[in-house]
Amino acid sequence: xxxIATIMNSTTGQPIQKLTFQRMPKPWVTLHLATGEQVTADxxxxxxxxxxxxxxxxxxxxxxxS
Numbered sequence: 001x002x003x004i005a006t007i008m009n010s011t012t013g014q015p016i017q018k019l020t021f022q023r024m025p026k027p028w029v030t031l032h033l034a035t036g037e038q039v040t041a042d043x044x045x046x047x048x049x050x051x052x053x054x055x056x057x058x059x060x061x062x063x064x065x066s
Contacts, residue, residue: 005058007033010042016064025060039064 003021008014017034025031029041039062047057 003058004055005044005060007031008059008061010061010063016062019060025058029060031060031062033062033064035064035066037064037066 003024005019005021005025007016007019009016019031024046025041025044027041027044029044030038031041032038042061042063045059045061047059049056
């Protein structure tokens with residue numbers, strides 16, 4: 001089962017993009033954004049699932065240089 005995570009900008013608090021991971025992303029994960037920029041995660045936040053749902057929302061917070 002894949003994990004769909006929202007990549008969030010730590011400076012602005014705005015979502016950047018969505019990425020699919022095969023496993024739960026680690027707090028030190030390094031990934032490439034759609035712009036080609038390589039970033040390292042500041043933190044990974046796993047929320048509570050909605051009532052009656054199984055999938056929990058996952059957010060990976062990064063600080064892009066641009």
